Amino acid sequence: MKTNDVILQFTAKIVFFMIxxxxxxxxxxxxxxxxxxxxxxxxxxxAIVLLIIAFDIKTVQSIIPINxxxxxxxxxxxAGATAAFSMIMGKPFFTHYFDYFNLPILxxxxxxxxxxxxxxxxxxxxxxxxxIIQTIGEDE
Amino acid sequence: MFQVLCIxxxxxxxxxxxxxxxxxxxxxxxxxVLIVPLFLVTFYATFVPLISKGETEIAQLDWIPxxxxxxxxxxxxxxxLFSLLISGIGALVVLxxxxxxxxxxxxxxxxxxxxxxxxxxxxxVVQSDxxxxxxLFWELTSISSFLLIGYWFNRDKSRFGALxxxxxxxxxxxxxxxxxxxxxxxxxxxxxxxxxxxxxxxATNDTFVIxxxxxxLGAFTKSAQFPFYIWLPDAMxxxxxxxxxxxxxxxxxxxxxxxxxxxxxxxxxxxxVWLVAGIGLLTLFWGSFFAVKQTDLKGILAxxxxxxxxLIMSLLGVSAIAYHVNGAQDTVFKYAAFAAIFxxxxxxxxKGSLFMIAGIVDHETGTRDIRKLGGLMGLMPIxxxxxxxxxxxMAGLPPFNGFLSKEMFLTxxxxxxxxxxxxxxxxGVLFPxxxxxxxxxxxxxxxxxxxxxxTGKIKLEELPKKPHEAPMGMLISPVILASLxxxxxxxxxxxxxxxxxxAVVAIQPFLYTNPEQxxxxxxxxxxxxxxxxxxxxGIIILGAILFMTLAKWQKVYEAFPAKLTLNNLYDFIxxxxxxxxxxxxxxxxxxxxxxxxxxxxxxGIAIIVIGTLFIKDGFKxxxxxxxxxxxxxxxxxxxxxxxxxxxxxxxxxxxxxxxxGAVGYTVSLFFVMFNAPDLALTQLVIxxxxxxxxxxxFYHLPKFQKVEERTRFRFGRAFVSIAVGVMxxxxxxxxxxxxxxxxxxQYYKDTVYTLAGGGNIVNVILVDYRGFDTLFEITxxxxxGMAIYGMIKLRMSRKExxxxxx
Numbered sequence: 012m013k014t015n016d017v018i019l020q021f022t023a024k025i026v027f028f029m030i031x032x033x034x035x036x037x038x039x040x041x042x043x044x045x046x047x048x049x050x051x052x053x054x055x056x057x058a059i060v061l062l063i064i065a066f067d068i069k070t071v072q073s074i075i076p077i078n079x080x081x082x083x084x085x086x087x088x089x090a091g092a093t094a095a096f097s098m099i100m101g102k103p104f105f106t107h108y109f110d111y112f113n114l115p116i117l118x119x120x121x122x123x124x125x126x127x128x129x130x131x132x133x134x135x136x137x138x139x140x141x142x143i144i145q146t147i148g149e150d151e
Numbered sequence: 152m153f154q155v156l157c158i159x160x161x162x163x164x165x166x167x168x169x170x171x172x173x174x175x176x177x178x179x180x181x182x183x184v185l186i187v188p189l190f191l192v193t194f195y196a197t198f199v200p201l202i203s204k205g206e207t208e209i210a211q212l213d214w215i216p217x218x219x220x221x222x223x224x225x226x227x228x229x230x231x232l233f234s235l236l237i238s239g240i241g242a243l244v245v246l247x248x249x250x251x252x253x254x255x256x257x258x259x260x261x262x263x264x265x266x267x268x269x270x271x272x273x274x275x276v277v278q279s280d281x282x283x284x285x286x287l288f289w290e291l292t293s294i295s296s297f298l299l300i301g302y303w304f305n306r307d308k309s310r311f312g313a314l315x316x317x318x319x320x321x322x323x324x325x326x327x328x329x330x331x332x333x334x335x336x337x338x339x340x341x342x343x344x345x346x347x348x349x350x351x352x353x354a355t356n357d358t359f360v361i362x363x364x365x366x367x368l369g370a371f372t373k374s375a376q377f378p379f380y381i382w383l384p385d386a387m388x389x390x391x392x393x394x395x396x397x398x399x400x401x402x403x404x405x406x407x408x409x410x411x412x413x414x415x416x417x418x419x420x421x422x423x424v425w426l427v428a429g430i431g432l433l434t435l436f437w438g439s440f441f442a443v444k445q446t447d448l449k450g451i452l453a454x455x456x457x458x459x460x461x462l463i464m465s466l467l468g469v470s471a472i473a474y475h476v477n478g479a480q481d482t483v484f485k486y487a488a489f490a491a492i493f494x495x496x497x498x499x500x501x502k503g504s505l506f507m508i509a510g511i512v513d514h515e516t517g518t519r520d521i522r523k524l525g526g527l528m529g530l531m532p533i534x535x536x537x538x539x540x541x542x543x544x545m546a547g548l549p550p551f552n553g554f555l556s557k558e559m560f561l562t563x564x565x566x567x568x569x570x571x572x573x574x575x576x577x578x579g580v581l582f583p584x585x586x587x588x589x590x591x592x593x594x595x596x597x598x599x600x601x602x603x604x605x606t607g608k609i610k611l612e613e614l615p616k617k618p619h620e621a622p623m624g625m626l627i628s629p630v631i632l633a634s635l636x637x638x639x640x641x642x643x644x645x646x647x648x649x650x651x652x653x654a655v656v657a658i659q660p661f662l663y664t665n666p667e668q669x670x671x672x673x674x675x676x677x678x679x680x681x682x683x684x685x686x687x688x689g690i691i692i693l694g695a696i697l698f699m700t701l702a703k704w705q706k707v708y709e710a711f712p713a714k715l716t717l718n719n720l721y722d723f724i725x726x727x728x729x730x731x732x733x734x735x736x737x738x739x740x741x742x743x744x745x746x747x748x749x750x751x752x753x754x755g756i757a758i759i760v761i762g763t764l765f766i767k768d769g770f771k772x773x774x775x776x777x778x779x780x781x782x783x784x785x786x787x788x789x790x791x792x793x794x795x796x797x798x799x800x801x802x803x804x805x806x807x808x809x810x811x812g813a814v815g816y817t818v819s820l821f822f823v824m825f826n827a828p829d830l831a832l833t834q835l836v837i838x839x840x841x842x843x844x845x846x847x848x849f850y851h852l853p854k855f856q857k858v859e860e861r862t863r864f865r866f867g868r869a870f871v872s873i874a875v876g877v878m879x880x881x882x883x884x885x886x887x888x889x890x891x892x893x894x895x896x897q898y899y900k901d902t903v904y905t906l907a908g909g910g911n912i913v914n915v916i917l918v919d920y921r922g923f924d925t926l927f928e929i930t931x932x933x934x935x936g937m938a939i940y941g942m943i944k945l946r947m948s949r950k951e952x953x954x955x956x957x
Binding site: 143 | 828829832833836837839840844847907908909910911913914915917918919922923925926929930932933935936937939940943944
């Protein structure tokens with residue numbers, strides 16, 4: 012028998028997006044203010060965990076159909092590739108590039124390859140956290 | 152160049168022996184092998200005229216030139232003599248083995264590969280001038296001897312003997328390597344010739360005596376000297392050709408060779424004279440005394456070999472005395488080295504033939520037990536004749552070569568009593584007495600060997616096989632050796648001029664520079680009643696009486712307690728001490744309990760760190776640069792301490808988990824207080840997740856063990872914990888109080904915007920300045936995730952588990 016957690020599920024739906032956008036915010040803000048890929052990833056994972064608590068693993072899996080192990084791999088590849096990119100340009104491993112651009116909507120914005128690396132970190136953290144929680148949760 | 156390659160000819164030929172064995176089944180593989188020693192003996196014989204004039208031949212093949220290591224073939228009187236012995240007796244032994252080992256039953260390719268390997272190794276030992284390659288070949292003789300002793304590897308005793316000989320000889324070899332290294336450090340060269348040139352300077356070194364003792368250990372273990380002789384009797388499990396070749400004529404003489412070769416370097420030392428002469432004499436007596444106790448034919452011969460090697464060794468020791476005597480050329484000490492080399496040749500001839508006869512008796516009657524044998528004289532006349540010649544020569548009777556060398560031996564020993572250095576005036580008197588007594592026993596066991604086997608009543612019913620004379624082929628080699636025994640008696644000076652004198656020059660370069668200067672004339676009759684002759688007559692009379700009454704006094708040997716033998720000591724060391732005791736000792740500390748190992752580690756770390764702080768006077772407390780303490784910090788620390796204490800002393804696990812969580816959150820508050828927002832954020836989230844995981848683990852604890860119990864207080868553990876805590880505190884305080892290098896943080900502050908285009912220093916360090924760390928930290932995370940996934944998902948079914956356990 013399953014209890015009808017209407018309030019929890021309803022709240023979770025809203026709060027999920029709040030947490031998720033907060034996570035995205037601290038991810039992007041990381042270069043200038045506290046935050047970054049690691050915390051961002053953890054907070055994103057916690058948002059998904061909230062969904063899992065409110066519903067169940069299978070439902071969440073159908074809503075967000077991601078194999079988190081692949082996510083880990085993709086994250087590692089992005090991080091590694093970003094670091095290795097500079098080698099093609101004849102610079103040492105892990106040289107970052109940044110500059111300021113005038114983008115159509117956002118205006119004058121700095122674009123930094125470190126953000127790509129951070130994206131890798133973000134994906135790995137989300138992937139690993141979710142892999143751990145999901146495998147332990149599914150275990151009988 | 153070819154001269155160096157000759158050392159390797161046997162081992163290269165060994166490569167082809169399996170081919171001959173497998174493809175040419177109709178011909179005994181030994182015939183192919185025989186070519187090798189025959190070629191070598193001819194090759195080395197061509198050097199004889201040159202070397203006997205006192206010249207030397209040297210050839211070199213670089214191996215590791217940058218380290219000064221090369222294969223050198225240095226032929227002087229000593230090494231040429233040994234090379235001829237090795238290849239000559241090698242040829243005879245191969246010929247003998249062709250008839251001894253059955254082509255259809257035995258694994259001949261194995262046998263001949265080992266034998267050829269040994270031949271190369273032995274040639275290398277005696278010709279190497281470079282100490283490192285000498286050691287290389289030395290160990291190769293140990294290895295090939297191991298393989299040959301264990302040739303019948305399905306017998307327990309063979310494996311036991313092989314292991315024993317290897318442990319002892321390789322152990323000694325290691326010591327010798329140490330001695331070589333010390334010598335090479337002192338003389339800054341690996342070349343023995345160059346070391347001999349600077350011998351007087353070497354003797355002033357502090358480590359000279361250590362090198363001397365280490366090298367002697369190598370020589371004594373190899374040459375079966377007291378107390379290392381115990382491997383030789385057990386090595387008699389080898390096939391008889393092997394015993395005849397390795398354990399009488401060649402390998403056991405490697406130690407003799409080494410002592411002879413190093414005499415010019417070490418002769419200046421009193422320790423050398425005493426050790427070589429003393430141990431040699433002790434071995435001589437010990438071996439001859441216990442040879443009479445043996446009942447196995449090869450056992451008698453093994454002990455007799457031990458004893459004869461002791462004789463040669465003691466002579467070499469006495470030959471070193473010549474260095475200390477003024478005008479030694481006019482004294483009797485000059486005889487010693489000559490006698491040693493002469494006896495070495497004689498021993499190789501008669502002992503080789505005796506071993507072959509023992510093999511023939513074993514082969515034709517099926518037993519080597521002297522108690523079952525007897526009366527074979529009529530059935531095996533040729534073997535008897537050879538055995539008689541060999542034994543009489545061993546006993547030192549005329550007209551055989553043993554007589555000549557025994558006379559010279561007694562002369563040398565008598566001379567020791569007149570030597571007045573190094574306390575020889577007090578103890579030197581013992582030398583001729585012990586030598587004489589040992590000679591009496593030598594006489595007894597020689598007679599015991601030949602007459603118990605060949606005369607008396609034949610006991611046909613006790614013999615496993617019906618005895619008959621051996622085939623001609625098997626008799627060729629012992630007959631050749633026996634005729635040499637007789638021939639040398641009649642033409643001793645020919646042998647002396649060609650072989651012995653050049654070798655004496657190599658041993659005593661401080662006396663002679665040319666073989667012609669060695670003015671020793673061997674003669675059977677000295678033209679008068681000399682003390683030596685009287686001693687020989689005494690030996691014969693007393694020996695004959697004791698041999699007649701052997702049955703009465705042989706019980707003496709039973710009086711010796713079996714527990715106090717050296718074999719027992721070996722068994723104790725190898726099986727009792729190394730095996731049982733050491734295992735027990737290991738089990739004392741390798742308990743398998745992780746708690747125990749952690750205790751070792753923590754205790755060790757605490758002792759090392761606190762000890763270092765104490766010894767180096769590194770402890771210091773200074774509050775310069777410390778910030779003022781605020782009330783909020785005090786409160787937070789209080790919470791932290793309470794949380795920690797609760798974690799340790801809580802009765803329930805869940806309390807501990809919650810308390811641990813409290814500690815974690817307090818730490819994140821500290822991060823907030825010390826201006827580390829990134830850390831605070833991460834710490835909060837991570838603490839939450841880990842507490843959740845702890846709770847998960849707690850929930851799944853097995854029910855039946857779930858007894859809620861307070862952690863028991865153990866004084867030892869509390870002490871170790873406190874020690875570790877004190878250690879960390881002391882180190883932290885001292886490290887904080889003594890800052891020698893400026894922090895590099897200022898650089899980050901200055902360049903975070905201009906160079907890295909960021910504002911959050913922590914994040915910029917993580918992804919930019921030191922992104923490498925981060926890359927691998929996320930890899931660590933990924934691995935942890937995979938590991939958890941693997942542990943939970945990939946469980947083996949019971950069936951697979953059983954499969955794995957198999």
